[in-house]
Amino acid sequence: MTDLGDFSASSEDDDSDPPEPSASETNATESESLDSETSPSEVNVGDFETGTSTGSSDEDRFDAMATDPVGTDRGIGTLSAVEGLRIGEQEDETCLRAYVTADNREDVRVGKYLLVPYPDGEKLFARICALEYMQEYRVDDATEIHAKRAMRRDDIEETDYKLMADLEPVAVLYRDGDGPDTELKRRMTDRVPKPKAVVREASDKSEIKTGLKMPEDGVFLGHLSVGGEKVKTAASPPTIDYRLKDDYGDGDPLVFRHTLVAGGTGSGKTHGAKNVLRQFLSEERRYDMDDGAERRAAVVQFDPQDEYAQMHDDNPDVTNEDERKWAAEGVAHGGHDDTVAFVPKVRGGSYAADHHRAEQVEFTIPFSMVKRRPWLVAGASLNDNQYNALRYLLDRFFDQHGDAGTYEQFVDFVDDPALREELDESGRVHEATYDAVKRRAISSAFYDVFDQDARPITDQIKSFVKPGQLSVVPTYHLNDSRATEVVVLALASLLVDEKLSNDPTHDRIKETPLVVGMDEAHNFLTDAESVQARKVIGKFTEAAKQGRKERLGLFLITQDPQDIAEPVFKQINTTVVLNLGDEDAIKSVNIPASLESKVPYMEKGQMVVYSPDNSEPVEIIGLSKCLTKHGRD
Numbered sequence: 001m002t003d004l005g006d007f008s009a010s011s012e013d014d015d016s017d018p019p020e021p022s023a024s025e026t027n028a029t030e031s032e033s034l035d036s037e038t039s040p041s042e043v044n045v046g047d048f049e050t051g052t053s054t055g056s057s058d059e060d061r062f063d064a065m066a067t068d069p070v071g072t073d074r075g076i077g078t079l080s081a082v083e084g085l086r087i088g089e090q091e092d093e094t095c096l097r098a099y100v101t102a103d104n105r106e107d108v109r110v111g112k113y114l115l116v117p118y119p120d121g122e123k124l125f126a127r128i129c130a131l132e133y134m135q136e137y138r139v140d141d142a143t144e145i146h147a148k149r150a151m152r153r154d155d156i157e158e159t160d161y162k163l164m165a166d167l168e169p170v171a172v173l174y175r176d177g178d179g180p181d182t183e184l185k186r187r188m189t190d191r192v193p194k195p196k197a198v199v200r201e202a203s204d205k206s207e208i209k210t211g212l213k214m215p216e217d218g219v220f221l222g223h224l225s226v227g228g229e230k231v232k233t234a235a236s237p238p239t240i241d242y243r244l245k246d247d248y249g250d251g252d253p254l255v256f257r258h259t260l261v262a263g264g265t266g267s268g269k270t271h272g273a274k275n276v277l278r279q280f281l282s283e284e285r286r287y288d289m290d291d292g293a294e295r296r297a298a299v300v301q302f303d304p305q306d307e308y309a310q311m312h313d314d315n316p317d318v319t320n321e322d323e324r325k326w327a328a329e330g331v332a333h334g335g336h337d338d339t340v341a342f343v344p345k346v347r348g349g350s351y352a353a354d355h356h357r358a359e360q361v362e363f364t365i366p367f368s369m370v371k372r373r374p375w376l377v378a379g380a381s382l383n384d385n386q387y388n389a390l391r392y393l394l395d396r397f398f399d400q401h402g403d404a405g406t407y408e409q410f411v412d413f414v415d416d417p418a419l420r421e422e423l424d425e426s427g428r429v430h431e432a433t434y435d436a437v438k439r440r441a442i443s444s445a446f447y448d449v450f451d452q453d454a455r456p457i458t459d460q461i462k463s464f465v466k467p468g469q470l471s472v473v474p475t476y477h478l479n480d481s482r483a484t485e486v487v488v489l490a491l492a493s494l495l496v497d498e499k500l501s502n503d504p505t506h507d508r509i510k511e512t513p514l515v516v517g518m519d520e521a522h523n524f525l526t527d528a529e530s531v532q533a534r535k536v537i538g539k540f541t542e543a544a545k546q547g548r549k550e551r552l553g554l555f556l557i558t559q560d561p562q563d564i565a566e567p568v569f570k571q572i573n574t575t576v577v578l579n580l581g582d583e584d585a586i587k588s589v590n591i592p593a594s595l596e597s598k599v600p601y602m603e604k605g606q607m608v609v610y611s612p613d614n615s616e617p618v619e620i621i622g623l624s625k626c627l628t629k630h631g632r633d
Contacts, residue, residue, distance in 0.1 A: 075200030076104040079116060079193055080164065087169060087192040096126065096167040098199045102158040108165060111226040111594075111619070113202040113211065116167075116193045123173045124193050125186070125202065125211030129594065130166035167199075170616060171211050184210045205233045205240055214615045218243035219255065219279045220331045221576070221609060222272075222620035228606055230621055241329055242609065242620045244574060248288060252548040254574055254614055255280060255297070255515060256287075259553070262561040262589055263578030268604040270307055270519070271626050272578065273557050277301065278311065278627045280515055281470055282332035287513040287551055296468035297553075300495060301517035302488050306476040308519075312339035312358035313629035322625060333627040339470040340463070344478065344487045345454035347447065351477045355632050358472070363460055364452040365490050367410065368403040370394060373493055375535040376486055377441050387531040389429045390437045407450035414438050445482035457491065461506045465495070465514065481523075488524055489536060492516060496543040499550045513551040521556040522563035537565045544571030562588035574611040578602060592617045 077100040079085060086095040098116075100108050110131055116124040135141065137160060150156065169189035175182040184206055202208050208224070208231065209216065224231045224240040232238045246253045259276075263269035277299055279285070286294040301308045314335040326333045339358045343351045344365065353360060370376050374391045382390065397413050398405055413419070415438070423429040429437075457464060464471055473491060478484045495516055498509035518524060525540055526533065544554055556572070558564060562584045569588075577595075579602045580586050586599050591610045595617055599608060605622045609615070 075198040076108060076114070077101050077165070077199050079195055079197045079199060081195035085192050085195060087189055091168075094169060096169060096193075098165045098167060100131075100163040100165055105158065105163045107201075108163070109227050109229075113170075113208060113226070113231070114167065114199050115173075115202050115207065116197050116199050118172075118191065118193055118197075121175075122191075123207070124189065125170045125173050125207070126167040127170060128165050129168040132164045132166070133161050134164055136160055136162050165199075171213075173207060173210055186210050186213065203233050205235045208233070208240055212616045212618060214240075214618075215243055215245045217330075218246040219276065219285075220329065221276060222605075222607065222622040225606070225619050225621045227619075228603060228621070237325065237328065242615070242618065244611065245614055246285065251613065253287065254611065255553040255555075256513075256547045256551055257553070257573035257613070258544055258547060258571055259555050259574045259576065260561065260564070260569070260572045260589075261555075261557045261576045261578075262559070262580060262585065263607075264559050264580050264582075264585075266604065267578035267580070267602075268622060269557060269559065269578055270305070271630055272576070272605070272607065272622045273517070273519070273555075274308065274311055274630060275623055275627050276576075277308075277470070277515075277517060277555070278336065279332050281336050281338075281468060283468070285332075289511060289513065289551060291511065293511075295511075295513055297513040297515050297551075298465045298467055298469055298471070299515045299517060300465065300471045300473065300491070301555075302492070302519060303472050303474045304476060304484070304520045304523075306353070306355075306474040307630070308470070308517075309339060309341040309353065309356045309358040309472040309474065310629040311336050311470055311472075312356055315626050315629050318625055318627075326623075326627070331623075331627070335628050336470055338466075338468055339472065341472045341474060342457070342460075342464060343474060344449070345452040346449055346478055346483060347452060349448070349477045349479060351474065353474075356629070361460070361463070362454040363457040363464075364454040365449055365487060366456040366458060367405060367407040367450045368398075369458065369490050369494065370450075371398050371403065372497070373490070375532045376490055376493075377443075377446060378530075378532045378535075382437070382440055382531050384531060386433055386436050386440075389433045390441060392429065393437065393441075407446055411442055414441060443482065445480045445486065448480065449483045449486050458494075458506075462508050465506075465509050465512055467512055485524065488518070492518065492524070493536075493539055496539055496552070499552045500543060500546055510550075513553075515553045515555055517555040517557070519557040520559075522558045522560040525556070525565050525568050526563045527565035533565075537567055541565075541567040541571065544568060547571075559585075561585055564588075573613055574609070577608045577610070578606065579604070595619065 077098045080097050080099045083097060084095050086093065088094045108128065108131065110128050112128045114126050114128065116126060118124065139160070171186040172189055172191065173184060173186055176185050202211065221242050221244060224242055230239050233240065244254045246255060261269060261273050280297050280299055286296055288294055303309070312335050318333070323333060341353065341358045341360045343360055343362050345362045351360070371394065374387070374394050378387055378390055393414060397410050401409055420431060420434050423434060424431040473487070475484045475487055478487065495509060495514060498504045498506050499514065501510070504510040525537065527537065540554070543552060547553055556564065575589050575591065577589050577591060577599055580599050586596055591608055595608045595610070598619065605624060606619070607622060608617065608619055610617045
């Protein structure tokens with residue numbers, strides 16, 4: 001078989017088709033044909049000053065001219081008006097395309113940020129939303145000859161094609177006044193740039209931050225990235241830090257407008273959450289209160305996997321160089337000494353903690369907390385009629401026993417046949433309803449949780465909620481899911497009730513900025529039809545709505561964001577999304593489609609941040625090392 005790469009002369013009997021020439025070869029062949037077929041009398045090439053023909057001597061041919069322009073390229077390409085240049089109010093009305101020169105094509109990526117100048121000095125800040133190769137010449141490259149030729153080469157003829165980049169306008173950058181030192185600002189894209197305007201990659205930190213509406217200061221989350229690679233600038237450090245607003249200059253700090261961290265197993269969810277919580281506990285971070293004082297926030301973190309008490313300790317893998325870098329960027333790091341593990345005492349369970357050095361304080365849930373929160377013992381299946389009966393029984397019980405009444409006493413109370421008969425005959429509680437309440441209110445889980453041999457949490461509020469302190473509530477040692485639910489919801493509702501109350505029992509909670517962190521939040525804030533679920537969701541929805549005013553922030557962590565009740569989800573201002581493999585989970589976080597498609601492919605530590613009151617939706621990379629101890633090894 002003839003080697004298609006050998007174009008030596010063939011025999012006269014060879015009937016095979018000649019190979020199809022490339023665009024450049026076609027042009028060369030046509031030029032040679034013109035030279036051979038045109039006589040000197042038809043084309044006079046020679047001395048035009050004398051008008052004499054000098055024939056076709058090599059000395060009379062024109063010198064070859066370089067086609068590359070003189071100078072240095074100033075960008076990656078230029079705007080093209082071949083298909084029009086258009087800026088519209090709607091996304092589908094906008095058409096911005098840039099031609100990318102051959103030398104820059106390997107460095108161009110979807111998502112990269114670009115700048116296009118206007119003649120008066122303003123700049124269009126845009127991102128690449130699509131890349132497309134188009135043929136430069138009218139040649140069919142889908143042929144056997146072209147395929148064989150390409151298969152035997154290590155590269156392609158870039159000049160045979162053109163690379164076009166579709167640009168998504170983000171903002172117009174301008175200076176508020178004359179001179180380079182005036183403030184750089186942004187506004188909506190309201191003007192179209194000129195054709196052939198030079199397009200360059202955004203590489204100035206202030207231009208990128210202004211273009212994306214990113215604040216200069218605040219709670220550090222990570223570094224801006226595109227496609228998993230950090231965006232680099234000429235500044236020192238070259239990376240661009242992403243932060244959440246944490247002052248009162250442009251409204252309330254975003255910590256009190258609530259945060260959701262969503263990510264699958266192995267995505268770096270807990271690692272990232274620890275790094276964020278460490279920033280809330282920074283010595284310098286303080287918040288204004290209604291009494292005029294500035295106070296540090298108290299953080300209460302519910303911990304189902306017993307990982308957050310490790311924040312007391314330093315990360316042994318951190319080097320001096322790491323600490324210097326973090327200090328230069330104003331990132332709080334190192335173990336937080338003021339970390340206390342408040343351990344719920346349960347019957348038949350013990351807490352062993354050899355993986356952290358945080359102080360451990362035992363507590364119990366007193367049954368008196370149920371007086372204001374009947375739903376704690378309602379269970380998931382009581383209907384409204386049964387719930388009202390439960391409330392009546394609890395009111396009557398506490399009237400007889402006072403706040404010192406215990407769960408065991410309540411069990412004896414409802415186990416009285418005379419009371420059942422009395423309430424049925426009086427029409428107050430039907431006997432069937434009474435029996436349903438009794439079955440659900442008497443549970444081994446309640447025996448295990450209420451009134452154990454430890455100091456009640458209501459007597460330890462001043463040590464439980466303290467400015468600058470991280471109070472971790474581990475529940476890993478609770479083997480019963482219902483017991484875990486009682487502990488978490490009892491403490492969380494206590495904090496919320498005191499924050500929202502106009503006449504609080506515990507002034508410490510009311511007067512302290514508070515962040516309530518809840519890992520595996522989908523287990524406690526799920527939407528359901530039961531009375532208990534409706535009461536819980538209603539309480540936390542109201543807490544989320546009033547959070548800004550009361551200095552209460554919810555910090556929810558989950559791998560199943562689709563299970564978070566919608567009324568609570570709607571109050572979340574900042575959504576941090578790490579790798580999620582479930583399609584329903586990805587859809588539920590409500591991030592822009594351009595970022596949504598990246599979520600399943602993100603590596604550990606990569607995340608998308610959607611915080612409309614803070615910045616444009618962006619992709620960032622968290623720190624590769626945890627700022628505190630992390631992991632059991």
